[in-house]
Amino acid sequence: MPSNKLKEFFLAVLITVVFTLLTLLPAAALSILCAAAVTALLGYSATRFHYGFVAFQAFVICAVYVLFQKSLSGALITSLPLILCGLTLGICYNVKLSVFKLLSIFTSVYVLNIAVNIKLAGMASPGQNIFEEAIASVGQVYKESLTAMYGSQLSGTEINNVVSELTSTLLRFTPSFIVIACICFALLSYYLFKRILKIRKSDLSMFASFSDWRADKVISITYFVLLALYFVVPAGNFLSDTLLNMVTVMTFVFFVLGLSFLEYKLKNRIEKSGVRKLVLVGISLSAFVLMGLPFLALAICGALDGCFDFRHRKKIIR
Numbered sequence: 001m002p003s004n005k006l007k008e009f010f011l012a013v014l015i016t017v018v019f020t021l022l023t024l025l026p027a028a029a030l031s032i033l034c035a036a037a038v039t040a041l042l043g044y045s046a047t048r049f050h051y052g053f054v055a056f057q058a059f060v061i062c063a064v065y066v067l068f069q070k071s072l073s074g075a076l077i078t079s080l081p082l083i084l085c086g087l088t089l090g091i092c093y094n095v096k097l098s099v100f101k102l103l104s105i106f107t108s109v110y111v112l113n114i115a116v117n118i119k120l121a122g123m124a125s126p127g128q129n130i131f132e133e134a135i136a137s138v139g140q141v142y143k144e145s146l147t148a149m150y151g152s153q154l155s156g157t158e159i160n161n162v163v164s165e166l167t168s169t170l171l172r173f174t175p176s177f178i179v180i181a182c183i184c185f186a187l188l189s190y191y192l193f194k195r196i197l198k199i200r201k202s203d204l205s206m207f208a209s210f211s212d213w214r215a216d217k218v219i220s221i222t223y224f225v226l227l228a229l230y231f232v233v234p235a236g237n238f239l240s241d242t243l244l245n246m247v248t249v250m251t252f253v254f255f256v257l258g259l260s261f262l263e264y265k266l267k268n269r270i271e272k273s274g275v276r277k278l279v280l281v282g283i284s285l286s287a288f289v290l291m292g293l294p295f296l297a298l299a300i301c302g303a304l305d306g307c308f309d310f311r312h313r314k315k316i317i318r
Helices: 003-022 028-048 051-069 072-094 099-124 130-150 156-199 217-232 238-267 273-287 293-308
Strands: none
Touching: 003 028, 003 051, 028 051, 028 072, 028 156, 051 072, 072 099, 072 156, 099 156, 130 156, 156 238, 217 238, 217 293, 238 273, 238 293, 273 293
């Protein structure tokens, strides 16, 4: 390996170590951002260097966690998803997969890793359900808050009913929340990965720009079929809960595609990409504040765009 490329590799390893250490800080948002940065850096190394060097970089990530967590199993549980997802980014780039396929594989790898960890946790503690315990803790906090604020207005039975309904709803939505969280992490990691590639002047021709993201017509029609089935199937059984989680995940995906369509429309009115990004961020934040109405509107727009191609383009993310 040429000396300048070797220096570049060790610089990448050094930066990776710094971000890996930052993931250990108690600040959740910073930890997630740094974890995405570690994933993106490892993905970049997989596009630039021999896989032997990438394996060394992955070993360094694991070693940092072992050093500070004092537990090999804990370090593997923490580092393995970052390493696997980083390799996913790099390998998908090397074989020139599209954005949609890259994000789908990335999300699947992360969800599978979480499922395996849950299975291992269940084997280590038979009879315990970590989700039920976590949600029960949330319910207890919510109950204490309700009691403090409305204890004089609501009876104990009414408060218990409200808390029971909340915990039941959270438990039903847990699978979709996990998948959506993985999608968000995939989008963040992809964005950082793409920024690094752009800075290093790598080829990005296989990645469609965000304003070109659009679902296939079959996926859009499937979404509306599942949505209709959810309203037809009686509630309170396994099938209805499965449909609920599938529709929730697909609604979030189409919300992102709705933002893509909005970005396409804004291009004709706002030339500066930075201003467009601020507008999209503002709309995204308001979508979760204003009773979810912008969220649903953009999701439906994204789904309909997949069916009818409002942009009148043949290009589809496959």
